[in-house]
Amino acid sequence: MxxxxxxxxxxxxxxxxxxxxSKAAVEGAWDVFKLSYPHIDVTQILSSSHGVRTTDNLRIHCGITDPDELEREAERFEMAIVTSASATNGGSGxxxxxxxxxxxxxxxxxxxxxxxxxxxxxxxxxxxxxxxxxxxxxxxxxxxxxxxxxxxxxxxxxxxxxxxxxxxxxxxxxxxxxxxxxxxxxxxxxxxxxxxxxxxxxxxxxxxxxxxxxxxxxxxxxxxxxxxxxxxxxxxxx
Missing domain, CATH: 3.40.50.1000 (HAD superfamily/HAD-like)
Structure with missing residues:
Protein backbone atom coordinates (compact mmCIF):
# COMPACT_ATOMS: atom_id res chain seq x y z
CA MET A 1 0.00 0.00 0.00
CA SER A 22 -22.63 8.99 17.62
CA LYS A 23 -24.85 8.53 14.55
CA ALA A 24 -27.40 6.30 16.27
CA ALA A 25 -27.65 8.67 19.22
CA VAL A 26 -28.04 11.73 16.96
CA GLU A 27 -30.82 9.99 15.02
CA GLY A 28 -32.53 9.31 18.33
CA ALA A 29 -32.29 12.97 19.30
CA TRP A 30 -33.88 14.10 16.03
CA ASP A 31 -36.70 11.60 16.57
CA VAL A 32 -37.28 13.21 19.97
CA PHE A 33 -37.33 16.69 18.41
CA LYS A 34 -39.82 15.60 15.77
CA LEU A 35 -42.37 15.38 18.58
CA SER A 36 -41.96 19.13 19.13
CA TYR A 37 -41.39 20.02 15.46
CA PRO A 38 -43.57 17.60 13.49
CA HIS A 39 -42.85 19.30 10.15
CA ILE A 40 -39.16 18.31 10.11
CA ASP A 41 -37.92 15.58 7.77
CA VAL A 42 -35.44 13.59 9.86
CA THR A 43 -34.08 11.65 6.87
CA GLN A 44 -33.36 14.86 4.97
CA ILE A 45 -31.81 16.49 8.02
CA LEU A 46 -29.48 13.55 8.62
CA SER A 47 -28.25 13.77 5.03
CA SER A 48 -27.12 17.38 5.36
CA SER A 49 -26.69 18.38 9.00
CA HIS A 50 -23.51 16.56 9.98
CA GLY A 51 -20.60 18.83 10.85
CA VAL A 52 -22.85 21.88 11.32
CA ARG A 53 -23.44 23.53 14.70
CA THR A 54 -26.61 22.48 16.50
CA THR A 55 -27.82 26.08 16.69
CA ASP A 56 -27.43 26.44 12.93
CA ASN A 57 -29.25 23.16 12.29
CA LEU A 58 -32.13 24.14 14.58
CA ARG A 59 -32.38 27.54 12.90
CA ILE A 60 -32.45 25.97 9.44
CA HIS A 61 -34.63 22.93 10.04
CA CYS A 62 -36.84 23.86 13.00
CA GLY A 63 -37.26 27.53 12.15
CA ILE A 64 -36.05 28.79 15.53
CA THR A 65 -34.79 32.37 15.31
CA ASP A 66 -34.87 33.72 18.86
CA PRO A 67 -31.28 33.55 20.22
CA ASP A 68 -32.32 32.57 23.74
CA GLU A 69 -34.65 29.86 22.49
CA LEU A 70 -31.94 28.59 20.15
CA GLU A 71 -29.53 28.26 23.05
CA ARG A 72 -32.08 26.43 25.19
CA GLU A 73 -33.11 24.08 22.40
CA ALA A 74 -29.52 23.38 21.39
CA GLU A 75 -28.76 22.31 24.95
CA ARG A 76 -31.90 20.17 25.03
CA PHE A 77 -30.99 18.56 21.70
CA GLU A 78 -27.48 17.66 22.72
CA MET A 79 -28.64 16.28 26.04
CA ALA A 80 -31.10 14.19 24.02
CA ILE A 81 -28.09 12.78 22.15
CA VAL A 82 -26.50 11.78 25.45
CA THR A 83 -29.76 10.25 26.70
CA SER A 84 -30.18 8.39 23.42
CA ALA A 85 -26.57 7.19 23.62
CA SER A 86 -27.19 5.76 27.07
CA ALA A 87 -30.14 3.79 25.72
CA THR A 88 -28.37 2.61 22.54
CA ASN A 89 -26.25 -0.53 22.20
CA GLY A 90 -26.37 -1.25 25.90
CA GLY A 91 -25.26 2.24 26.83
CA SER A 92 -22.49 2.40 24.21
CA GLY A 93 -24.15 4.75 21.75
Missing amino acids: PSVTFHVDAVLADMDGTLVD IVLLPGVKAAMDELAPRKALPNPLWAICTSATRIYATTALKLAGVPMPDAFVVAEDVAQGKPYPDPYLLGAKLCGVKPENCVVLEDAPAGVRSGQAAGCKTIGLLTSHSREQMEAVKPDFLVKDLSSVSMKCTENGVDVTVHLED
Whole structure:
Protein backbone atom coordinates (compact mmCIF):
# COMPACT_ATOMS: atom_id res chain seq x y z
CA MET A 1 0.00 0.00 0.00
CA PRO A 2 1.53 3.36 -1.00
CA SER A 3 1.88 6.05 1.66
CA VAL A 4 2.71 9.73 2.00
CA THR A 5 4.44 11.23 5.04
CA PHE A 6 4.55 14.92 5.90
CA HIS A 7 5.29 17.05 8.95
CA VAL A 8 2.87 19.45 10.63
CA ASP A 9 3.12 21.69 13.66
CA ALA A 10 -0.25 20.50 14.97
CA VAL A 11 -3.15 18.15 14.25
CA LEU A 12 -6.65 19.67 14.36
CA ALA A 13 -9.39 17.05 14.66
CA ASP A 14 -13.14 17.19 14.36
CA MET A 15 -15.03 15.10 16.94
CA ASP A 16 -18.28 13.48 15.76
CA GLY A 17 -17.64 11.19 12.82
CA THR A 18 -13.88 11.65 13.08
CA LEU A 19 -12.99 10.53 16.59
CA VAL A 20 -16.31 9.16 17.82
CA ASP A 21 -19.38 7.59 16.25
CA SER A 22 -22.63 8.99 17.62
CA LYS A 23 -24.85 8.53 14.55
CA ALA A 24 -27.40 6.30 16.27
CA ALA A 25 -27.65 8.67 19.22
CA VAL A 26 -28.04 11.73 16.96
CA GLU A 27 -30.82 9.99 15.02
CA GLY A 28 -32.53 9.31 18.33
CA ALA A 29 -32.29 12.97 19.30
CA TRP A 30 -33.88 14.10 16.03
CA ASP A 31 -36.70 11.60 16.57
CA VAL A 32 -37.28 13.21 19.97
CA PHE A 33 -37.33 16.69 18.41
CA LYS A 34 -39.82 15.60 15.77
CA LEU A 35 -42.37 15.38 18.58
CA SER A 36 -41.96 19.13 19.13
CA TYR A 37 -41.39 20.02 15.46
CA PRO A 38 -43.57 17.60 13.49
CA HIS A 39 -42.85 19.30 10.15
CA ILE A 40 -39.16 18.31 10.11
CA ASP A 41 -37.92 15.58 7.77
CA VAL A 42 -35.44 13.59 9.86
CA THR A 43 -34.08 11.65 6.87
CA GLN A 44 -33.36 14.86 4.97
CA ILE A 45 -31.81 16.49 8.02
CA LEU A 46 -29.48 13.55 8.62
CA SER A 47 -28.25 13.77 5.03
CA SER A 48 -27.12 17.38 5.36
CA SER A 49 -26.69 18.38 9.00
CA HIS A 50 -23.51 16.56 9.98
CA GLY A 51 -20.60 18.83 10.85
CA VAL A 52 -22.85 21.88 11.32
CA ARG A 53 -23.44 23.53 14.70
CA THR A 54 -26.61 22.48 16.50
CA THR A 55 -27.82 26.08 16.69
CA ASP A 56 -27.43 26.44 12.93
CA ASN A 57 -29.25 23.16 12.29
CA LEU A 58 -32.13 24.14 14.58
CA ARG A 59 -32.38 27.54 12.90
CA ILE A 60 -32.45 25.97 9.44
CA HIS A 61 -34.63 22.93 10.04
CA CYS A 62 -36.84 23.86 13.00
CA GLY A 63 -37.26 27.53 12.15
CA ILE A 64 -36.05 28.79 15.53
CA THR A 65 -34.79 32.37 15.31
CA ASP A 66 -34.87 33.72 18.86
CA PRO A 67 -31.28 33.55 20.22
CA ASP A 68 -32.32 32.57 23.74
CA GLU A 69 -34.65 29.86 22.49
CA LEU A 70 -31.94 28.59 20.15
CA GLU A 71 -29.53 28.26 23.05
CA ARG A 72 -32.08 26.43 25.19
CA GLU A 73 -33.11 24.08 22.40
CA ALA A 74 -29.52 23.38 21.39
CA GLU A 75 -28.76 22.31 24.95
CA ARG A 76 -31.90 20.17 25.03
CA PHE A 77 -30.99 18.56 21.70
CA GLU A 78 -27.48 17.66 22.72
CA MET A 79 -28.64 16.28 26.04
CA ALA A 80 -31.10 14.19 24.02
CA ILE A 81 -28.09 12.78 22.15
CA VAL A 82 -26.50 11.78 25.45
CA THR A 83 -29.76 10.25 26.70
CA SER A 84 -30.18 8.39 23.42
CA ALA A 85 -26.57 7.19 23.62
CA SER A 86 -27.19 5.76 27.07
CA ALA A 87 -30.14 3.79 25.72
CA THR A 88 -28.37 2.61 22.54
CA ASN A 89 -26.25 -0.53 22.20
CA GLY A 90 -26.37 -1.25 25.90
CA GLY A 91 -25.26 2.24 26.83
CA SER A 92 -22.49 2.40 24.21
CA GLY A 93 -24.15 4.75 21.75
CA ILE A 94 -21.03 6.95 21.50
CA VAL A 95 -17.93 4.92 20.65
CA LEU A 96 -14.43 5.33 19.29
CA LEU A 97 -14.02 5.03 15.54
CA PRO A 98 -11.31 2.80 14.00
CA GLY A 99 -7.76 4.08 14.34
CA VAL A 100 -8.60 6.63 17.02
CA LYS A 101 -7.11 4.73 19.96
CA ALA A 102 -3.72 4.47 18.25
CA ALA A 103 -3.83 8.17 17.36
CA MET A 104 -4.76 9.15 20.91
CA ASP A 105 -2.08 6.91 22.41
CA GLU A 106 0.46 8.92 20.42
CA LEU A 107 -1.05 12.40 20.74
CA ALA A 108 -2.50 12.42 24.26
CA PRO A 109 0.79 12.99 26.11
CA ARG A 110 1.30 16.19 24.08
CA LYS A 111 -2.08 17.78 24.84
CA ALA A 112 -1.05 20.43 27.37
CA LEU A 113 -0.63 24.15 26.99
CA PRO A 114 1.39 26.22 26.24
CA ASN A 115 2.39 24.18 23.18
CA PRO A 116 -0.05 21.34 22.52
CA LEU A 117 0.47 19.37 19.33
CA TRP A 118 -3.23 18.75 18.74
CA ALA A 119 -6.65 20.25 19.19
CA ILE A 120 -10.26 19.18 18.90
CA CYS A 121 -12.40 21.60 16.89
CA THR A 122 -16.04 20.55 17.03
CA SER A 123 -19.41 21.99 16.05
CA ALA A 124 -20.87 20.57 19.27
CA THR A 125 -21.54 22.61 22.39
CA ARG A 126 -19.13 22.36 25.31
CA ILE A 127 -21.60 20.44 27.48
CA TYR A 128 -22.23 17.77 24.87
CA ALA A 129 -18.66 17.58 23.56
CA THR A 130 -17.14 17.02 27.00
CA THR A 131 -19.75 14.37 27.78
CA ALA A 132 -19.29 12.58 24.45
CA LEU A 133 -15.51 12.50 24.79
CA LYS A 134 -15.79 11.12 28.31
CA LEU A 135 -18.24 8.41 27.22
CA ALA A 136 -15.95 7.38 24.36
CA GLY A 137 -12.77 7.55 26.43
CA VAL A 138 -11.07 10.31 24.41
CA PRO A 139 -8.67 12.51 26.42
CA MET A 140 -9.56 16.19 26.61
CA PRO A 141 -6.91 18.41 25.02
CA ASP A 142 -6.17 21.86 26.39
CA ALA A 143 -6.74 23.23 22.87
CA PHE A 144 -10.47 22.59 22.65
CA VAL A 145 -12.79 24.56 20.35
CA VAL A 146 -16.57 24.20 20.65
CA ALA A 147 -19.58 25.87 19.06
CA GLU A 148 -19.77 28.68 21.61
CA ASP A 149 -16.16 29.72 20.99
CA VAL A 150 -16.62 31.03 17.45
CA ALA A 151 -18.84 33.60 15.78
CA GLN A 152 -19.27 31.42 12.70
CA GLY A 153 -19.13 27.64 12.62
CA LYS A 154 -18.08 25.28 9.86
CA PRO A 155 -17.85 25.67 6.84
CA TYR A 156 -16.39 29.03 7.88
CA PRO A 157 -12.71 28.89 8.92
CA ASP A 158 -13.22 30.17 12.47
CA PRO A 159 -13.03 26.82 14.35
CA TYR A 160 -9.76 25.75 12.76
CA LEU A 161 -8.22 29.21 12.89
CA LEU A 162 -8.88 29.22 16.63
CA GLY A 163 -7.59 25.67 17.02
CA ALA A 164 -4.29 26.61 15.38
CA LYS A 165 -4.07 29.74 17.52
CA LEU A 166 -4.58 27.75 20.73
CA CYS A 167 -1.77 25.43 19.64
CA GLY A 168 0.44 28.47 19.03
CA VAL A 169 1.04 27.64 15.36
CA LYS A 170 0.09 28.92 11.93
CA PRO A 171 -2.93 27.21 10.34
CA GLU A 172 -1.03 26.58 7.12
CA ASN A 173 1.29 24.34 9.14
CA CYS A 174 -1.59 22.20 10.46
CA VAL A 175 -3.55 19.22 9.18
CA VAL A 176 -7.30 18.93 9.69
CA LEU A 177 -9.01 15.55 10.20
CA GLU A 178 -12.62 15.70 9.02
CA ASP A 179 -15.50 13.44 8.01
CA ALA A 180 -17.94 16.09 6.76
CA PRO A 181 -17.88 18.31 3.67
CA ALA A 182 -18.60 21.38 5.82
CA GLY A 183 -15.61 20.55 7.99
CA VAL A 184 -13.27 20.00 5.05
CA ARG A 185 -14.30 23.35 3.63
CA SER A 186 -13.67 24.94 7.02
CA GLY A 187 -10.16 23.52 7.15
CA GLN A 188 -9.45 24.59 3.60
CA ALA A 189 -10.73 28.11 4.28
CA ALA A 190 -8.37 28.28 7.27
CA GLY A 191 -5.46 27.36 5.01
CA CYS A 192 -4.84 23.92 6.51
CA LYS A 193 -3.97 20.66 4.82
CA THR A 194 -7.01 18.35 5.01
CA ILE A 195 -7.57 14.62 5.40
CA GLY A 196 -11.11 13.52 4.63
CA LEU A 197 -12.58 10.39 6.23
CA LEU A 198 -15.29 8.18 4.74
CA THR A 199 -17.02 7.52 8.04
CA SER A 200 -20.26 9.47 7.62
CA HIS A 201 -20.59 10.64 4.01
CA SER A 202 -20.34 9.01 0.61
CA ARG A 203 -17.14 9.02 -1.40
CA GLU A 204 -18.86 11.24 -3.97
CA GLN A 205 -19.81 13.82 -1.33
CA MET A 206 -16.30 13.92 0.09
CA GLU A 207 -14.53 13.92 -3.27
CA ALA A 208 -16.65 16.93 -4.26
CA VAL A 209 -14.92 19.12 -1.65
CA LYS A 210 -11.44 17.90 -2.66
CA PRO A 211 -9.58 17.20 0.59
CA ASP A 212 -5.83 16.73 0.14
CA PHE A 213 -6.24 13.07 1.09
CA LEU A 214 -9.30 10.83 1.36
CA VAL A 215 -9.21 7.60 3.38
CA LYS A 216 -11.74 5.27 4.97
CA ASP A 217 -10.98 6.27 8.59
CA LEU A 218 -8.10 7.01 10.94
CA SER A 219 -6.85 3.43 10.71
CA SER A 220 -5.35 4.65 7.42
CA VAL A 221 -3.45 7.46 9.16
CA SER A 222 -0.52 7.06 11.54
CA MET A 223 1.15 9.76 13.61
CA LYS A 224 4.46 10.18 15.37
CA CYS A 225 5.08 13.09 17.71
CA THR A 226 8.42 14.83 17.33
CA GLU A 227 10.09 17.57 19.33
CA ASN A 228 8.45 20.29 17.24
CA GLY A 229 5.34 18.74 15.73
CA VAL A 230 3.82 15.59 14.31
CA ASP A 231 4.89 13.38 11.43
CA VAL A 232 1.71 12.21 9.70
CA THR A 233 1.65 9.21 7.38
CA VAL A 234 -1.37 8.65 5.16
CA HIS A 235 -1.73 5.11 3.85
CA LEU A 236 -3.33 5.45 0.44
CA GLU A 237 -5.58 3.00 -1.32
CA ASP A 238 -4.01 1.11 -4.21
